[in-house]
Amino acid sequence: MIDRRLLKNFDWGLLAVVLALSLLGIMIIYSATRPILGAEHQPFYLKQFYWIGVSLVCFFIAVTVNYMWFIRFAYLFFIFSFFLLIAVLLIGKEGMGSQRWISLGFLTFQPSELFKVFFIMSLSCYLSNREQEISLGLRDLLKIFLVFFIIPVVLILRQPDLGTVMMLLFICASIVLTAGVKRKVIVVAVIIGLISLPFVGNIVWGGLKEYQKQRIIAFINPYVDSQGYGYHINQSKVTIGSGGFWGKGYLKGTQGPLRFLPERHTDFIFSVFAEEWGFAGNMILFFIYLFIILRGFDTAKRARDPPGKFLALGLTYMFFFYFFINVGMTLGIVPVVGVPLPFMSYGGTALLTNFFALGLLINVRMRRFSLFY
Amino acid sequence: MEKRISISVYIVIFVFVIFLLKLWYLQVIKGGEYKKVAEQNRLRTIQIPAPRGIIYDNKNNALVKNIPSFDISAVKEDLPRDPETLSALSNLLRLAPEDIEERLDRSPVNTLEPVKLKQDVSLKEAARVEARMIDFPGLQVDVVVSREYIYEHINSHVMGYLGRLTLEQVKGSDYRDVPKKAFIGQMGVEKIFDKILRGVAGKKIVEVDAIGRKTRVVSLQQPVKGKDIKLTIDIKLQSEAANALTDKTGAIVALDPHTGEVLALASSPSFDPNLFSRGIHYRDWAKLITDPQKPLLNRSIQSQYPPGSIFKIITALAALEEGIITDKTIVTCTGAVFEGRLFRCWKKGGHGKVNLHRALVESCDVYFYEVGKKLGIDKIAKYASAFRLGMPTGIELNSEKHGIVPSTSWKRQTKNQRWFPGETLNTAIGQGYLSVTPLQAVQLMASVVNGGTIYRPHILKNSDYSDYGKNRIRIKRKHLELIKKALLGVVSEKKGTGLMAHSDIVRIGGKTGTVQVVGGGKVTEDSVEKYRDHAWFIAFAPEEKPEIVVAVFVEHGGHGSTVAAPIAKRVIETFYKGRHS
Numbered sequence: 001m002i003d004r005r006l007l008k009n010f011d012w013g014l015l016a017v018v019l020a021l022s023l024l025g026i027m028i029i030y031s032a033t034r035p036i037l038g039a040e041h042q043p044f045y046l047k048q049f050y051w052i053g054v055s056l057v058c059f060f061i062a063v064t065v066n067y068m069w070f071i072r073f074a075y076l077f078f079i080f081s082f083f084l085l086i087a088v089l090l091i092g093k094e095g096m097g098s099q100r101w102i103s104l105g106f107l108t109f110q111p112s113e114l115f116k117v118f119f120i121m122s123l124s125c126y127l128s129n130r131e132q133e134i135s136l137g138l139r140d141l142l143k144i145f146l147v148f149f150i151i152p153v154v155l156i157l158r159q160p161d162l163g164t165v166m167m168l169l170f171i172c173a174s175i176v177l178t179a180g181v182k183r184k185v186i187v188v189a190v191i192i193g194l195i196s197l198p199f200v201g202n203i204v205w206g207g208l209k210e211y212q213k214q215r216i217i218a219f220i221n222p223y224v225d226s227q228g229y230g231y232h233i234n235q236s237k238v239t240i241g242s243g244g245f246w247g248k249g250y251l252k253g254t255q256g257p258l259r260f261l262p263e264r265h266t267d268f269i270f271s272v273f274a275e276e277w278g279f280a281g282n283m284i285l286f287f288i289y290l291f292i293i294l295r296g297f298d299t300a301k302r303a304r305d306p307p308g309k310f311l312a313l314g315l316t317y318m319f320f321f322y323f324f325i326n327v328g329m330t331l332g333i334v335p336v337v338g339v340p341l342p343f344m345s346y347g348g349t350a351l352l353t354n355f356f357a358l359g360l361l362i363n364v365r366m367r368r369f370s371l372f373y
Numbered sequence: 374m375e376k377r378i379s380i381s382v383y384i385v386i387f388v389f390v391i392f393l394l395k396l397w398y399l400q401v402i403k404g405g406e407y408k409k410v411a412e413q414n415r416l417r418t419i420q421i422p423a424p425r426g427i428i429y430d431n432k433n434n435a436l437v438k439n440i441p442s443f444d445i446s447a448v449k450e451d452l453p454r455d456p457e458t459l460s461a462l463s464n465l466l467r468l469a470p471e472d473i474e475e476r477l478d479r480s481p482v483n484t485l486e487p488v489k490l491k492q493d494v495s496l497k498e499a500a501r502v503e504a505r506m507i508d509f510p511g512l513q514v515d516v517v518v519s520r521e522y523i524y525e526h527i528n529s530h531v532m533g534y535l536g537r538l539t540l541e542q543v544k545g546s547d548y549r550d551v552p553k554k555a556f557i558g559q560m561g562v563e564k565i566f567d568k569i570l571r572g573v574a575g576k577k578i579v580e581v582d583a584i585g586r587k588t589r590v591v592s593l594q595q596p597v598k599g600k601d602i603k604l605t606i607d608i609k610l611q612s613e614a615a616n617a618l619t620d621k622t623g624a625i626v627a628l629d630p631h632t633g634e635v636l637a638l639a640s641s642p643s644f645d646p647n648l649f650s651r652g653i654h655y656r657d658w659a660k661l662i663t664d665p666q667k668p669l670l671n672r673s674i675q676s677q678y679p680p681g682s683i684f685k686i687i688t689a690l691a692a693l694e695e696g697i698i699t700d701k702t703i704v705t706c707t708g709a710v711f712e713g714r715l716f717r718c719w720k721k722g723g724h725g726k727v728n729l730h731r732a733l734v735e736s737c738d739v740y741f742y743e744v745g746k747k748l749g750i751d752k753i754a755k756y757a758s759a760f761r762l763g764m765p766t767g768i769e770l771n772s773e774k775h776g777i778v779p780s781t782s783w784k785r786q787t788k789n790q791r792w793f794p795g796e797t798l799n800t801a802i803g804q805g806y807l808s809v810t811p812l813q814a815v816q817l818m819a820s821v822v823n824g825g826t827i828y829r830p831h832i833l834k835n836s837d838y839s840d841y842g843k844n845r846i847r848i849k850r851k852h853l854e855l856i857k858k859a860l861l862g863v864v865s866e867k868k869g870t871g872l873m874a875h876s877d878i879v880r881i882g883g884k885t886g887t888v889q890v891v892g893g894g895k896v897t898e899d900s901v902e903k904y905r906d907h908a909w910f911i912a913f914a915p916e917e918k919p920e921i922v923v924a925v926f927v928e929h930g931g932h933g934s935t936v937a938a939p940i941a942k943r944v945i946e947t948f949y950k951g952r953h954s
Contacts, residue, residue, distance in 0.1 A: 132374075178377045238414070241399040241407025255411055275411075279400040283393065290389050297382050301375060313378065320385055331395045 009366045010063075014295050018343055018358055021288055022052050022351070025269070025344035031251050032264040032272040044265050044346050051348040055355035062359025066367065070360065071128070071307040074121040078148075081118045084111035085155040092159070100159050109349040112156050112164040117357050119168060120175070120314030122148055127179050128306035135180040138188070144176065162212055163337035167321050174317045175310065216335050232268075235261045236330045239271040247278025265346045267338055270330045293320050299365040308364040315357045322354075419579060420552040423572030424518050426599035428532065428562060430608040431634070431834055436532060438521045443499035443514055446487035449477050452511035462512075465505055466491055487513060492651065520556075520650040524608060526643040527615040530671040531606055531770075531832060533561020534649035550574070556650070560669075562604065562832065565769045572599030603834040605634035613947040614639040617940045622666060623908075623927035624673035624811040626830075627944060630819035630913065630922045633828025635768070637923075637944065638812075640672040674766075674773040677808040678926065681886030681933065682736045682870075683911050684757075684803025686821060686856055689729060691756035692744045693852040700729050700855050706739035713795040716742050719887075733859035736870045736885060738802050745801025750792055753800055754780035759846050760817050761827055762809055768830045776813055779806035803886060815924035818911040820846060821856055822882075822919040860884055861916060864938075874912055874938035879949050882919075883912030883941060885933030905929040910937030914945045921948050 030045040062070075070077070084102065088111050092099040101108040126144065149172055156164050205213070239255035242248070253275040255261045264272050274282055296316025303309040319342055326341040328334030340350040399407065428436045445466060452458070454477075456470075463470040468491060477488055494502075499514050506512050520535055536559035542548045551557060552574050558564035575596030614625040618641035627637040642664075648657050661669055670676065692698045708723035710716045718724065718738040724731070732740035745753060757763060763778030777783075779800060781792040799805035809817075812830060820827050827844040860882035863871040870885040886909030908930035913919040923941045930936035 174381070178374065178381060180374060180377065237399060238407050238410045240396070241403050242411035243400055244404040244408060245401050255414065274396070274400065279396055282396050282400070286389055286393060290386070293385055294382065297378055297385075301378055309374070317381075320388075324388060327392055331392065331399065333392070333395060 006366050009368070011295070011362045011365050014292065014358070014362060014365075017288055017291060018355075021343045024273075025341075025346075026052075027250070028269050028273050028276075028344060029265045029346050031253060031276060032269060034251065047348070048346050048351070051351045052355075054348070055352045058352050059355040059359040062356045063363050063366070065363075067308060067311060067360055067363045070121055071125045071311065074118070074125040077118040078122040081111060081115045082152060082155075085115060085152060087111070089155065089158055100161055109352075110347075111349075112159065112161050113347075113349040113353045114356075115152060115156075116164065116167060116171070116318055117315070117353055117360070119148065119152070120171065120318060120357075121311065121360075123172065123175055124307050124310035124314055127175070127310050132306055135182045136176060136185070137182050138185050141176065141181065141185065141189075144172070148172070157207070160209060160212070161338065162208075163325065163339035166325060166337055167318070167339065170321045170324075171314060171317045174321075175314050178313055179310070232262060232336050233329075233332050236268055236271045237332055239268075240274040240330065243275040243278045245279045247274075247276050247281055250276050252276060267326065267336075267340060267345065268330055269345050270327050270341050273344075274330075289319075289323050293323070295365075296320075296361055299361055299368070302368045303364050304368050308367070312361055312364045315361050318357060319354075419577040420554070421575030421577060421594075421596045422518060422552065422555055423574050423596035424598045425520065425572065426570040426601045428570070429601065429603045430606045430611075431604060431636075432607065432609075433603070434608050436523060436528065436604070436606075436608060438523060439518045440521045442493045442517055442519050443496065444489055444517050445491045445494060445499070445502055445512065445514055446489045447477070447509070447513065448487050448511040452477070452509065458509065462509055465502060465509075487515075493519070520647075522646045522650075524612065525645045525647060528606065528608065528611050528639070529561075529643050529646045530640045530673070531561055531604070531611075531638050532646055533558055533563040533565075534646040535559060535563060536649055537652065556652075559649075561671075561770060562602070564771060566602055566833065569602060570599040573597040604832050605629075605632075605636065605834050606638070606832060607636045607948075607951070609951050610637040610944065610948055611639060613637075614944050615641070615643065617925075617943050618927075621927050621930060622672075623925070623930065624671075624676070625923065625925050625940065625944060626673045626811050626815045627921055627923045627948070628815050628819050628830055630823040630919050631828070633816075633819070633830045634834070635830055635832045636921065636948070638671075638673050638832070640670065642666045642668040644668040671770065671772075672926070672928075673811045674768060674770055675810070676928075677774045677776045677810050678907055678909075678928075679805070679807050679888045680762075680803040680809045680814060681888040681907070681909050682738075682803055683814060683817075683884045683886040683909050683933075684807060684809075685733060685736065685741050685801075686817065686860075686884060687757050687760060687762075688741050688745055688748070688753060688801045689733060689856060689859075690821075690848060690852055691748055691752055693729075693855065694756070694848060695748060695752055697747045698729060698744060703728055704732070704737075704740045704743045706737050708739070710739055710742040710746075710798065712742070712746065712798050713793070716795070716798050729855065730859045730862060731868075733856070733884070734862040734866050734869045736863075741801045742798045745797050746794070748797075748801070750797045750800060751780050751782075753797070754778050754783070757807075759848070760820060762807075762813055762817065766810075766812055766816055766830045768812060769832055773812070774810050776809040777806055804889065811924045811926045814909065814911050814926070815922055818883075818913055818922040818924065821853055821860075822913045822922060824850060825853055857882060857913075860913070864912075870934045871910065871912075871938045873934060874910065874942040874945075876914075876942050876946055878946050879914045880916040881912055881914045881942060881945055882916065883910055883938065885910055885938060887931075887933045890929065905931050908933040908936040910934075910941045912938075912941040912945060914949070921945060 026045050026048050029048055033042050033044045088099060088102055091102065093101040093103050093108060100110050100112060102111060123144070149168070153165055153168060235255065239261050242255065253272055255275055261268055261271055273285065293316055296312060296319060300309050300312035300316060303312050322339060322342040325334050325337065325339040329336045340347050342354045343351070424439045430436055459470045459473060463473055466473070473490060476490055502512070503514050522529070522532055535556040538548055538551060538553060538555065538557060543553060548557065550573065551571065555574065557571060558567040563570065573596060576594045577590060578592045579590055610627060614627065614637040618625060618639055621641055623641055625637060625639045626635065628635055644661055703726050705726050706718055706724040708718050708721060719736070723739060724735055724737045727735070727737050727740050731737065757778040763776050765773040765775045784790055784792050796805055800807055816827065816830060825846040825848045827846060861880065863869040863885065864874045864881050864883055871883045874881050874883055888907040888909065890904055890906055908927045910925045910933050911923065913922045923944050925937040925940045927936050
């Protein structure tokens with residue numbers, strides 16, 4: 001299935017960087033969950049290690065099968081994940097005030113993570129099946145909105161998982177805008193958006209859970225309740241800031257292990273990294289993420305056909321928005337919503353999803369010369 | 374499309390640059406500052422609340438106790454959440470596992486803050502939990518001191534209650550040294566003398582090691598107990614007064630006329646201050662503040678009512694001092710006087726020929742209409758003010774009302790109207806615009822019987838905290854004696870309106886007052902309560918050198934003579950029984 005010419009085009013560099021990033025993630029998880037004296041080390045870092053193994057299998061599948069095959073069956077995947085989202089609401093496990101996980105006995109996973117990739121695949125399939133030279137009109141946008149977007153978003157909001165909804169919204173908007181939308185439609189959409197903002201805002205605000213409202217208030221003014229919901233943001237800033245330029249050094253951070261920082265090994269892992277590795281480490285980390293993202297855009301540019309282009313583009317946007325929302329919230333630039341840092345945060349489903357996405361991305365890049373096909 | 378992808382690349386790079394700038398700001402520019410905060414995060418301050426001072430009555434009976442009790446709480450992060458631990462914990466605490474889960478989940482985001490699982494457990498249960506603590510990491514038993522008001526609703530308006538600091542109090546300067554979560558006095562004596570009572574909270578600073586949770590006590594500052602205070606209140610008398618008002622709305626105040634010491638101060642309906650001691654439940658609070666009878670209102674100082682006939686004392690003294698009447702002046706009461714309209718005496722057909730003594734004993738309205746007419750409103754107002762009506766007495770309790778003493782200038786200023794002669798007649802018998810608080814009424818009684826001295830009413834016995842003023846009213850002794858004699862007649866003579874205050878133990882003098890709620894109409898004892906008259910009785914005892922003065926006010930009680938007078942007698946008799954036993 002994979003021939004030697006393809007192997008020659010395999011992006012070993014990207015895979016190596018991501019693997020390094022994942023191992024760095026394990027190191028940070030290890031540091032963040034360092035036990036208090038006398039207690040046992042919680043085995044998060046080990047679990048993450050096993051998950052990387054499982055994820056590599058996924059990655060392998062995503063790379064070897066021609067991406068056109070995924071595009072062809074994209075809608076099936078989409079419907080499948082749609083049922084998973086319903087299943088979450090029916091039999092899902094609750095935690096932290098929301099219902100996001102399905103338990104398979106030996107492990108639990110989070111369908112909303114996986115859904116993002118299927119969503120991108122389906123969108124790519126839809127967009128590549130139309131005349132490429134014509135910009136998207138109002139009818140196309142409505143179709144995309146009604147068919148791909150609205151129902152899953154409602155289901156995900158029911159969990160509720162604000163982070164994923166935000167991600168989907170950003171990804172969808174970015175792909176559509178990059179695909180090209182008629183100027184007239186954009187103008188009309190902006191006007192309608194501005195007019196309906198108060199109403200929609202009201203409905204959204206009313207539909208939020210109390211903790212979500214509190215987080216948004218805390219985001220606007222973290223000092224309102226510095227022991228309550230502003231706590232996340234304040235402690236995250238303290239954690240990051242106290243790292244200084246050179247950082248406190250690996251395993252020398254105090255904020256995480258002393259539990260001043262909540263969710264230190266999942267959503268706030270960046271803060272722990274920033275505390276121990278400082279501004280210097282952050283610059284390197286940023287270059288790694290920037291490398292991954294720019295490589296993604298490059299892949300999109302070079303893709304041999306529209307499906308590959310849209311797929312690469314969507315996945316790249318996904319990586320970017322993961323990074324943007326996660327790091328943004330630890331810096332206090334974006335409200336606190338539960339979005340992991342790709343390849344680093346503890347969490348099996350997210351890791352699996354990201355490696356699967358990486359596989360697809362490398363897949364598109366590998367098969368960019370139609371000549372060899 | 375290629376072009377749009379390039380735009381995306383620029384946007385992405387732009388975001389990375391912004392993020393890096395923000396990081397530079399946090400880590401390099403503000404880095405030192407945050408480093409300090411992070412350091413401080415390793416030090417934790419644990420507040421040790423100070424026991425409040427005890428409050429005693431004037432015979433050294435404790436009115437309040439500090440009860441140690443135990444709270445069981447858990448640090449959420451440390452407590453394992455597996456089903457076995459949870460069910461074992463639920464057995465230990467005798468709480469349903471769902472309850473424990475719910476409490477833990479409701480807790481604040483700061484997972485280091487201990488979550489209260491069970492409050493007010495007994496010493497026995499606390500010991501049982503303490504013994505098994507090793508099996509439950511994160512579980513802790515805290516000693517807390519709660520305030521128990523021994524006499525419950527009996528003296529709640531004097532004692533007040535405790536509550537958490539309000540937002541304004543946190544911001545203000547008076548409570549700067551008080552820990553944010555402390556309970557402080559929010560009403561009554563507890564509030565006014567909070568500074569004396571509250572003591573100084575202790576502090577334990579504990580260091581959390583960078584590699585672990587192993588803590589070290591950096592410094593320990595023991596709490597200093599608040600100072601005890603002694604009140605002028607006599608709890609026996611207070612109880613009698615409170616009980617006398619059961620099922621009634623009103624107030625009773627008793628003073629020592631020679632010092633201004635408040636012996637009893639009751640307001641009804643009342644409340645149980647113990648409800649507040651550990652933080653009042655919102656349902657209880659809602660019940661208290663929505664009750665139309667307003668149990669939190671201290672009617673003895675915060676409600677003002679027309680004084681009715683008890684004001685005739687002032688009218689009489691003013692007339693005597695101004696030389697308008699002597700004790701021999703006779704007025705013929707035909708049952709009414711005409712002054713723009715008909716002003717009736719309460720007694721149909723009139724009292725006939727009356728002198729000052731009879732006019733006070735039988736509370737003849739016509740006598741005082743005539744006297745008032747001659748005096749004029751401003752003379753009346755002058756003497757009312759001399760007796761400190763229309764201004765707060767200055768008692769230590771909060772939110773005292775000042776009452777109203779009308780005059781021509783008062784009316785011009787507040788209503789921008791001229792004074793009508795008929796209104797003088799109303800004022801002369803204590804109706805109309807006039808209003809006084811029960812405390813002002815009893816202060817009036819005190820200065821009539823102590824020879825014309827105003828002592829500032831107060832409830833704190835140890836006078837080293839405050840200097841209580843003393844003021845002489847320029848008034849002739851012999852005029853006061855005339856009044857006093859008449860007041861004794863009110864209770865002892867056959868036609869006296871205060872006969873029901875007559876006691877076999879001690880000679881009581883006093884004055885009744887009945888305040889019409891609905892003007893004009895005939896109001897009887899059995900009419901609907903809200904239209905019934907208010908009843909006043911102010912009294913003193915004994916005849917020579919009075920030792921106690923009492924004011925009784927019953928809202929919508931009916932007649933002063935039948936409702937208020939017996940209550941005053943009951944209170945005075947209790948005072949003497951207590952004194953002689």
